Amino acid sequence: MPVDPALIAAIRNVVGHLAVPGLTTAAEANDVFEAYVLSRVLAAATTAGATSIHWRDRLDNSATTLIFRTAPGAIYSDRRLYTHALLTFPQTDPLEVHIGVIVEGKSGVAHECDVVVLPHSEGRLCRASAVNPRHSQIVIAVECKYYTGQIPLNLARSFVGLLSEISCTYGQCYFVVNTGSWTAEKMLAKQKRHWESDLLPNTASEQSITASFAKALRDYQVRNRNV
Amino acid sequence: MDEQDAQLAFDELRRVVADSPLAWVLANVDDEIQRGRPGTRTLDRTNEDIGIFDMPRRTSARSRKIERFTTVTPFTSSERLELLVSAVDRVLTQIPELEERALSDFRERGAREVRFADDTSDREYLLDRATVPIGAVANLVGLLRELQK
Numbered sequence: 001m002p003v004d005p006a007l008i009a010a011i012r013n014v015v016g017h018l019a020v021p022g023l024t025t026a027a028e029a030n031d032v033f034e035a036y037v038l039s040r041v042l043a044a045a046t047t048a049g050a051t052s053i054h055w056r057d058r059l060d061n062s063a064t065t066l067i068f069r070t071a072p073g074a075i076y077s078d079r080r081l082y083t084h085a086l087l088t089f090p091q092t093d094p095l096e097v098h099i100g101v102i103v104e105g106k107s108g109v110a111h112e113c114d115v116v117v118l119p120h121s122e123g124r125l126c127r128a129s130a131v132n133p134r135h136s137q138i139v140i141a142v143e144c145k146y147y148t149g150q151i152p153l154n155l156a157r158s159f160v161g162l163l164s165e166i167s168c169t170y171g172q173c174y175f176v177v178n179t180g181s182w183t184a185e186k187m188l189a190k191q192k193r194h195w196e197s198d199l200l201p202n203t204a205s206e207q208s209i210t211a212s213f214a215k216a217l218r219d220y221q222v223r224n225r226n227v
Numbered sequence: 228m229d230e231q232d233a234q235l236a237f238d239e240l241r242r243v244v245a246d247s248p249l250a251w252v253l254a255n256v257d258d259e260i261q262r263g264r265p266g267t268r269t270l271d272r273t274n275e276d277i278g279i280f281d282m283p284r285r286t287s288a289r290s291r292k293i294e295r296f297t298t299v300t301p302f303t304s305s306e307r308l309e310l311l312v313s314a315v316d317r318v319l320t321q322i323p324e325l326e327e328r329a330l331s332d333f334r335e336r337g338a339r340e341v342r343f344a345d346d347t348s349d350r351e352y353l354l355d356r357a358t359v360p361i362g363a364v365a366n367l368v369g370l371l372r373e374l375q376k
Contacts (some may be wrong), residue, residue, distance in 0.1 A: 003236045007374055008243060014367040015247040017317070018320075023322055026251045028352070031343045035354060036325040039332035053336050062341040071345040079346045085336075148252050148314035163261040178321060183265050200321060201328040 003176040011038060026146075030114075031070050033146035033148075034099050036147060037115050037199075038068075038085070040206065041097050041140065044213030045087045048221070052088040056096075057081040058127055058195040064095040069100035072112035076130045086120060092221045094120040095139060103141075104132040104164030111135075113166070119224075132136050135166040138173075138214060156184035160191060191217060228376060233304035236374050240311055252314045262306055263299040270294055305375075312371045319364045324334060 023029070033181040042053055052177065055063040058081055066083040073082075075098065097117050102110045110132055117140035118133050126133050143159045145151055159175045172194060177184075180197040188195040194212065199205045228236070244253055272292045302310065333341055341354040 003232070003239050003374070007370060008239050011240065011367065011370045011374070012243045012246070014370065015243055015249060022253070022272050023318060024248045028252065028317065028343075029251075029322060032322055032325050032329065032354065033340065035329040035333075042336065044333060053339060054304045054338070064337060066333060066338050066341045067351075068341065068343050069345055070343040071347060073346045077346050080344055148255040148317050149310055150262075152258060152262060178325075179317070 003036045027070060029146045030144065031068070033178060034063075034114050034144045035068060036201070037142055037144050037209075038097060040097055040210050041115060041117060041142075041213050042087075043216055044210045045095075045097075047210070047214040048089070048217035050087045050089055050217075054088075055083050055085045056086045057083055060124070074100055074130075075101045075133060075160070084123070087117075087217075089217075089221050091226050092224050093226070095217070095220070096120050096123040098123075098226075102132050103138065103166060104134050106135060108167060109165075111162060111165055113141045114144040115137070116140065138166060138171040140171060140216050141166060141173045143173070143175045145175075145179060147179050149179060151177050151179060151181040151184050153183045153187065156167045156181070156187050156195075159188070160193065163193065174209065174211070174212065179211055228305065230304045231376075233308045237304060237308040237311060240308070240371070240374060244311070244315060249315060249318060252311075252318055256311050257360060258312050259310055260302055263301050264306070265297065265299055267295050268298045270296060280336075297333060308375060316368050319367065330354065 015194060037186075045053060055066055057063045057067075057076065058076075061081075063081070063083045067080055069082060073079075082098075087095040087097065089095070095117050096119070097115065098113075099115055101113060101116055103113050103116065105111045116133075116138060119136055119139070122133050122137040141161065145155055155177075156175060159173075163173055175193060175195040176199045177195075177197050178199055183198055185195065189221060196205050196209045196212075241253065244250060270293070272294055273290075275292075330341065342351050343354060344351040
């Protein structure tokens with residue numbers, strides 16, 4: 001039976017008039033996903049005992065209009081007043097959470113981190129000196145992928161390559177994706193990497209990744225407790 | 228729906244999506260179709276001859292030799308249509324959920340608005356709650372599923 005032209009016309013009528021932020025390019029969909037993952041880090045910080053969470057700009061001023069990077073950039077960029085979250089914990093130096101900043105890998109070359117948690121002292125130093133944060137200072141790094149189907153294996157392979165460059169002594173690196181992938185999941189599981197698939201609001205994956213972030217933040221506090 | 232009809236429906240829907248703000252979804256779908264469906268296949272190699280000359284064939288019962296290989300199977304037309312329908316469905320339902328969760332979390336922590344920008348252009352855009360009515364999404368999803376029948 002041929003396709004009903006009235007049905008196609010009805011679909012065209014609805015699809016053709018969509019105008020939703022985050023729906024017009026793949027990059028925008030990724031931006032939304034990264035913002036969501038950042039919100040999970042903040043939720044984890046609360047669970048891990050953060051006493052305050054504030055928005056700060058590059059100059060360390062308080063921010064209420066948040067500006068996040070849609071493409072990776074330098075933490076010291078003065079092109080705009082990009083925003084990061086400042087997490088304060090009792091008895092520990094504060095942390096910063098960024099979207100899309102470049103970090104220096106083991107080999108001395110720059111790599112992109114979709115969502116990254118750093119000590120506030122490292123962030124301030126890097127902004128003041130116009131240098132990239134060092135991989136050894138990373139507390140949490142998250143590679144975020146929004147995909148409309150099964151993700152290609154090469155994305156997981158790139159993540160494994162990135163880990164060889166930024167695997168910090170104590171920090172945790174995660175690969176998170178909104179869908180799943182038979183091949184990528186199998187490879188990451190076999191290689192004992194941290195990953196989470198089907199990550200969406202109100203899912204078991206959301207609980208799982210938030211708990212993992214909280215554990216990493218608690219570990220940071222214990223390691224760096226000011227005596 | 229037979230495979231020929233599924234291919235026609237896929238082509239029609241692909242044209243509709245290509246002309247819409249969701250055109251970017253096609254790159255993902257085409258990539259997935261091109262990669263095919265990964266899987267494994269088990270082969271029984273018990274009775275295969277091994278190329279060693281002058282070795283007398285064993286006549287006694289051999290132990291079974293089952294080996295597993297990875298393989299890739301091309302998607303059928305129905306499966307391609309399902310991939311495209313699922314991709315559109317996924318974007319329309321997931322992105323608004325993600326936006327809603329992120330924005331409500333940020334606003335709870337004092338944010339008034341959220342913008343995205345980069346260093347390479349002057350372009351900025353506002354992250355806002357999805358404006359597609361839930362009813363419209365449900366209607367579209369229903370139409371897409373109707374297309375698959």
